Amino acid sequence: MIESIDTSLIDWSRAQFAMTAMYHWIFVPLTLGLAVVMGIMETLYFKTGNEFWKRTAKFWMKLFGINFAVGVATGLILEFEFGTNWSNYSWFVGDIFGAPLAIEGIIAFFMEATFIAVMFFGWDKVSKRFHLASTWLTGLGATISAWWILVANAWMQHPVGMKFNPEVVRNEMDSFLEVALSPVAVNKFFHTVLSGWVLGAIFVVGVSCWFLLKKRNRKFALASIKIGAIVGLVASLLSAWTGDGSAYQVAQTQPMKLAAAEALYEGGNHVGLIGVGVLNPDKQTYDDGKDPFLFKIQFPGWLSFLAERDFDAYVPGIKNIIEGGYTQADGTVALSALEKIERGKKAKDALDAFAAAKEAKDEAKMEASRKVIEENMPYFGYGYIKDVNDLVPNVPLNFYAFRIMVILGGYFILFFALVLFLVYKKDLGKTRWMHWLALWTIPLGYIAGQAGWVVAECGRQPWAIRDLMPVNAAISKLSTGSVQVTFFIFLVLFTIMLIAEIGIMLKAIKKGPELVEEPAAAEEA
Numbered sequence: 456m457i458e459s460i461d462t463s464l465i466d467w468s469r470a471q472f473a474m475t476a477m478y479h480w481i482f483v484p485l486t487l488g489l490a491v492v493m494g495i496m497e498t499l500y501f502k503t504g505n506e507f508w509k510r511t512a513k514f515w516m517k518l519f520g521i522n523f524a525v526g527v528a529t530g531l532i533l534e535f536e537f538g539t540n541w542s543n544y545s546w547f548v549g550d551i552f553g554a555p556l557a558i559e560g561i562i563a564f565f566m567e568a569t570f571i572a573v574m575f576f577g578w579d580k581v582s583k584r585f586h587l588a589s590t591w592l593t594g595l596g597a598t599i600s601a602w603w604i605l606v607a608n609a610w611m612q613h614p615v616g617m618k619f620n621p622e623v624v625r626n627e628m629d630s631f632l633e634v635a636l637s638p639v640a641v642n643k644f645f646h647t648v649l650s651g652w653v654l655g656a657i658f659v660v661g662v663s664c665w666f667l668l669k670k671r672n673r674k675f676a677l678a679s680i681k682i683g684a685i686v687g688l689v690a691s692l693l694s695a696w697t698g699d700g701s702a703y704q705v706a707q708t709q710p711m712k713l714a715a716a717e718a719l720y721e722g723g724n725h726v727g728l729i730g731v732g733v734l735n736p737d738k739q740t741y742d743d744g745k746d747p748f749l750f751k752i753q754f755p756g757w758l759s760f761l762a763e764r765d766f767d768a769y770v771p772g773i774k775n776i777i778e779g780g781y782t783q784a785d786g787t788v789a790l791s792a793l794e795k796i797e798r799g800k801k802a803k804d805a806l807d808a809f810a811a812a813k814e815a816k817d818e819a820k821m822e823a824s825r826k827v828i829e830e831n832m833p834y835f836g837y838g839y840i841k842d843v844n845d846l847v848p849n850v851p852l853n854f855y856a857f858r859i860m861v862i863l864g865g866y867f868i869l870f871f872a873l874v875l876f877l878v879y880k881k882d883l884g885k886t887r888w889m890h891w892l893a894l895w896t897i898p899l900g901y902i903a904g905q906a907g908w909v910v911a912e913c914g915r916q917p918w919a920i921r922d923l924m925p926v927n928a929a930i931s932k933l934s935t936g937s938v939q940v941t942f943f944i945f946l947v948l949f950t951i952m953l954i955a956e957i958g959i960m961l962k963a964i965k966k967g968p969e970l971v972e973e974p975a976a977a978e979e980a
Contacts, residue, residue, distance in 0.1 A: 465927055467938040468540045471945065473912070475533045477905060478949040482526030482956075484904050487601065487648055488655010488686075489519040490594025495682055501587045511675055512590075513578075514968035515659065518960055520575060523567075523597075525956045529949060540938065544919050544929035551617050551628045552607055555635065559603035567596035601651075602644050609640035611920050612911070613708045619832050621809045621825060626923070639704050643911075646697035649690045650904055653867055656687025657893075657900040660874060662964055664893035667884055675968050681878050688871035695864055699761070705914075706762035706770070707784070709921065712914035714773045715848040716857040717758060718747045722772035722781070727753035728761060731858065734851050740844055741773045747850075773850075777843050790834075792843040795922075799838030802831035836923045845925075848916045856909040863903035870896055 493515040500508035534556060537545050545552070573581060573589035581589070610616075616633030617626045628634065660683040666676040705713050714722070717729055720741055732751030739745075756766035763770070763784060771789070775781050779791030790798075805827035812820035840846060874893070877883040915921060919929035 479529040484651035484654040487651030542931040555603040555606040563600035613639040649694040652690035654900040659683030661897040664890035684874040715853040719772040726758040728757035795837040798834040803838040856906040860906040
């Protein structure tokens with residue numbers, strides 16, 4: 456693997472992957488959310504036989520299809536980049552990481568491709584029951600696709616179910632079930648998919664409120680708002696619950712990420728959770744002695760509870776994690792960063808010694824080297840770290856992104872509750888300020904999702920695979936110029952695709968659903 460590489464190549468490769476991932480995540484959550492909403496609407500059509508629900512479902516399916524098509528294109532490019540930009544990563548763990556992605560492509564993607572055709576073109580060609588099944592199976596296919604992608608991502612955050620083979624210098628899967636059913640993967644899946652349902656619900660409510668502002672298709676709009684708000688409120692509450700579970704798992708497996716998200720430099724017992732705060736821009740390193748905050752409001756003891764389910768529990772800060780020496784939850788004493796770096800170097804040196812012994816066919820030295828590798832392999836990636844400050848993620852980025860995500864998550868719960876209250880009071884059709892609020896909430900849904908991924912990915916830096924491989928060892932040996940060129944090519948292409956999607960969607964929304972208004976029922980909620 457690469458020992459020394461141009462840092463600008465790393466930065467540009469990371470920027471390209473991040474840009475592709477962020478564009479991809481514009482489309483995925485709306486796909487997941489609209490799949491649930493349109494599935495419920497077609498179920499109502501199946502049960503009642505009312506053509507109103509059929510035409511309502513078809514309208515949201517049209518928007519689903521537009522979004523789905525663009526999302527597939529960005530997703531394919533994202534997977535290709537593992538081979539083009541991160542070939543050392545792909546070699547080192549391809550046996551493990553490739554399995555869930557292969558399953559996603561073989562099963563989930565083909566499942567979506569099969570049933571989406573029936574969903575769009577089979578209304579008058581198959582039975583109502585089979586068409587309803589196709590609609591739900593399309594959404595299920597998208598959800599299963601998300602499952603396997605998130606399994607792969609969770610494994611990067613918390614690698615399990617594998618064993619290193621020095622013979623081929625690769626990690627090999629030891630337990631497929633341990634990889635596929637990792638608690639980190641399960642929680643990440645539910646939290647991520649639920650966030651997609653929230654965005655889909657926000658989109659449905661916001662677009663429907665536009666129809667109310669234009670005094671068009673009122674029955675359609677109010678019916679869509681009711682379903683969207685119910686889905687959104689349930690998903691928002693469950694998302695908050697899974698978010699708490701995610702924070703607990705981060706505390707157990709990635710304490711540095713939690714410390715960065717909280718700008719916690721000095722840990723302790725009964726640590727408070729920061730509600731809002733302004734970071735000190737003069738704080739440059741973990742040990743410069745400067746106060747990290749210019750201003751903060753915190754809830755005493757709540758970070759300890761979040762991390763260990765105990766208000767008086769010890770939570771390590773950035774400085775504590777770097778210096779080590781504290782007692783961990785499992786009773787062991789934490790190693791310092793320097794100790795981990797030393798053990799990582801031992802693993803690397805032993806791997807070199809193993810290769811030399813293998814070439815010399817010295818079985819005794821091979822076995823001795825193998826033992827040293829096994830003892831120190833959990834810290835293998837630290838052998839590539841040159842400066843302990845490199846182990847600290849970007850604190851301001853993680854701190855503010857985490858607060859944006861949490862604050863908006865709380866806002867969405869209140870938003871959907873208010874919408875349902877106005878629906879119950881039959882006042883929503885007359886409340887113009889609420890219509891505008893719903894429209895402006897749509898971009899907030901996207902911002903919340905992007906902020907969550909910023910914390911998930913930037914919070915684990917410098918690791919491509921936690922503790923096993925930093926990004927400077929995962930990179931492909933490319934020219935920086937080639938990455939820069941493709942970065943801007945992708946940026947232009949994705950931007951054009953996004954603009955085209957927005958334009959096509961706006962045209963479809965302006966055209967509206969193919970409904971015949973029923974004035975007597977127009978005010979029904």
